Amino acid sequence: MTQTFDIAIVGATGTLGETLVQVLEERDFPVGALHLLASSESAGASVAFRGKNVRVREVDDFNFAQVRLVFFAAGPAVSCSFSERARAAGCTIIDLAADAGVPNLVPEANSQRLTGLPTPVHIASPSSTAVALAVLLAPLREHLQLQQVTVTACLAISALGREAVSELARQTAELLNVRPLEPRFFDRQVAFNVLPQVGKPDADGHLHLERRVVSELRELLDMPLLKVSVSCIQVPVFFGDSFTVSLRSAGPVDLAKVTAALDSAASIERVENDDYPTPVGDAVGQDVVYVGRLRRGVDDPDELNLWATVDNVRKGGALNAVQLAELLIKDLV
Amino acid sequence: MTQTFDIAIVGATGTLGETLVQVLEERDFPVGALHLLASSESAGASVAFRGKNVRVREVDDFNFAQVRLVFFAAGPAVSCSFSERARAAGCTIIDLAADAGVPNLVPEANSQRLTGLPTPVHIASPSSTAVALAVLLAPLREHLQLQQVTVTACLAISALGREAVSELARQTAELLNVRPLEPRFFDRQVAFNVLPQVGKPDADGHLHLERRVVSELRELLDMPLLKVSVSCIQVPVFFGDSFTVSLRSAGPVDLAKVTAALDSAASIERVENDDYPTPVGDAVGQDVVYVGRLRRGVDDPDELNLWATVDNVRKGGALNAVQLAELLIKDLV
Numbered sequence A, B: 001m002t003q004t005f006d007i008a009i010v011g012a013t014g015t016l017g018e019t020l021v022q023v024l025e026e027r028d029f030p031v032g033a034l035h036l037l038a039s040s041e042s043a044g045a046s047v048a049f050r051g052k053n054v055r056v057r058e059v060d061d062f063n064f065a066q067v068r069l070v071f072f073a074a075g076p077a078v079s080c081s082f083s084e085r086a087r088a089a090g091c092t093i094i095d096l097a098a099d100a101g102v103p104n105l106v107p108e109a110n111s112q113r114l115t116g117l118p119t120p121v122h123i124a125s126p127s128s129t130a131v132a133l134a135v136l137l138a139p140l141r142e143h144l145q146l147q148q149v150t151v152t153a154c155l156a157i158s159a160l161g162r163e164a165v166s167e168l169a170r171q172t173a174e175l176l177n178v179r180p181l182e183p184r185f186f187d188r189q190v191a192f193n194v195l196p197q198v199g200k201p202d203a204d205g206h207l208h209l210e211r212r213v214v215s216e217l218r219e220l221l222d223m224p225l226l227k228v229s230v231s232c233i234q235v236p237v238f239f240g241d242s243f244t245v246s247l248r249s250a251g252p253v254d255l256a257k258v259t260a261a262l263d264s265a266a267s268i269e270r271v272e273n274d275d276y277p278t279p280v281g282d283a284v285g286q287d288v289v290y291v292g293r294l295r296r297g298v299d300d301p302d303e304l305n306l307w308a309t310v311d312n313v314r315k316g317g318a319l320n321a322v323q324l325a326e327l328l329i330k331d332l333v
Helices: A015-026 A077-088 A108-114 A128-140 A162-176 A208-221 A255-263 A279-283 A315-333 B016-025 B075-087 B109-112 B129-139 B162-176 B208-221 B255-263 B277-283 B314-332
Strands: A004-009 A030-036 A046-049 A052-058 A069-072 A092-095 A122-126 A147-154 A229-236 A241-249 A268-270 A287-298 A302-311 B004-008 B029-037 B046-049 B052-058 B071-072 B092-095 B123-125 B146-155 B226-232 B242-248 B268-270 B289-297 B303-310
Touching: A004 A015, A004 A077, A015 A030, A015 A046, A015 A315, A030 A046, A069 A077, A069 A315, A077 A092, A077 B004, A108 A128, A108 A208, A108 A315, A122 A147, A128 A147, A128 A208, A128 A241, A128 A255, A128 A268, A128 A287, A128 A302, A128 A315, A147 A208, A147 B146, A147 B226, A162 B162, A208 A229, A229 B052, A229 B146, A229 B242, A229 B303, A241 A279, A241 B226, A255 A268, A255 A287, A255 A302, A279 A287, A279 A302, A302 B226, B004 B016, B004 B075, B016 B046, B016 B314, B029 B046, B071 B075, B071 B314, B075 B092, B109 B129, B109 B208, B109 B314, B129 B146, B129 B208, B129 B242, B129 B255, B129 B268, B129 B289, B129 B303, B146 B208, B208 B226, B242 B277, B255 B268, B255 B289, B277 B289, B277 B303
Parallel strands: A004 A030, A004 A069, A030 A052, A069 A092, A092 A122, A147 A229, A268 A287, B004 B029, B004 B071, B029 B052, B071 B092, B092 B123, B146 B226, B268 B289
Antiparallel strands: A046 A052, A147 A241, A241 A302, A287 A302, B046 B052, B146 B242, B242 B303, B289 B303
């Protein structure tokens, strides 16, 4: 009989937590007992797993010594409050909302970092944007002398939670029905509009997420000096992040080699230039990062431009965390 | 009495043509006779000007010798077919859909080029994206050793015409009402989605508009060697283009000087970092380019990032053309 692992998911009622449960089931992860945890407001709800409803309990009352593996899928404040308790109980932690300092991992980019981590292992699954970019750029490292990455991340509303998703739908209906717009979650019109930020900028004008993606990407690619510029914009899309990416190499880009490297990567689906991938049409619900619109600079052979799209909740979050768990349990057996 | 000018507008029934008529009226342009022209399908319609309805006539039958100044606001095919006739009749031409080879002008960036042009003058008002970027970057030329410009242009549907605008509304309503989606103008879902291209890419993967913006921007800034990377994406926004812009200077960016230069430019409205401009909330209907989210690189002082938004039809098109006409008539008097 296969060994099973007792697992806790903190933040089980959110979009990310529910997707985690679903991905564990889909991938036949050897789950023994599954403990779903949330704040007191969400406790009492239930989430389906393997045909049964699992009741969500309060994280405050939970004894982490009951489980081997904990996923943190609530906000950074929750990770911060409870990860120490889980660690003290000897749990392996995969943190989807970690503070700086916890090592970030994306299996396709830096799985070698799993070796030799102090136990109990506490690792982070980075932002969806960093997951997508790392999956995409890791196989290109040997074919490009990568010097600079400039990214515009067009972020889906779903990363902000259910209230934000409802607001986009409500604002859109109000506008189509020529009713007065009443922004609540957002402070202005988000329907049929683009907002150039997600969260508040710091004193230097950077968003927390922009700084986070810069440092996560350097860490994941193990390129601490890589120049990275990230602009995060909020687009009126429910699910699926998408990215324009402009790369600068120290020498001419060999497009044939780049194409071959992308095509041989298991987690990348490349779309030819007679078509293109979109968040809604391609990425959502899928386990891969879609890439298209591959082209060099208009007259600059050292430049490589592309477009990518990913299911921010699934591949960018839950699936990356479960893939990490799959690697970790090899050592836990 | 002020001298007046007899004018023709070719493409008068399109969004751009109608806005041209409106801007000429608003700015009290010394219009004498106004001839509105269109293809045979659109002829017979009428457009309001100074409280009267002006009937739109067929461009094929028009005698260009009746006017001094012609605006071409239909597609490039129409400009190509009729501009030679207008030129032969001695008309000054402002072409909003010119082929390559016609000098591009944005008053805020390169009005000096008006001097010494061969007569009759034939000039082009460039793409909306190039207008916005030129207005924005022209006052920064002396404060940055500009080496590289990387732009993601988030384009509004309105640039594609009325049929595209209706389709975004119709698709959105279908999705909100859980009716089957029937794409017609677009070949897929554009509502709540982002499409990474506008038009078909060429053999090298570049869009016509991307190539156009690169060459127009170099021309407008008189920087033929400037590295420019442009990615055009179609966002589900009716009106107003917006841009993430990442600039690289040969030395550290002086943010105070950049801010002062932007603030002293008449056609730029800068928004402080405790707020931000959006296409719908700010740019639409306005005569200025809005800029915000001004910041250097996360740890790179040679990098400058910003966000800009412009009314693509008005400031990016019709108004730029009328501003050019205002400069030209000084010489025509």
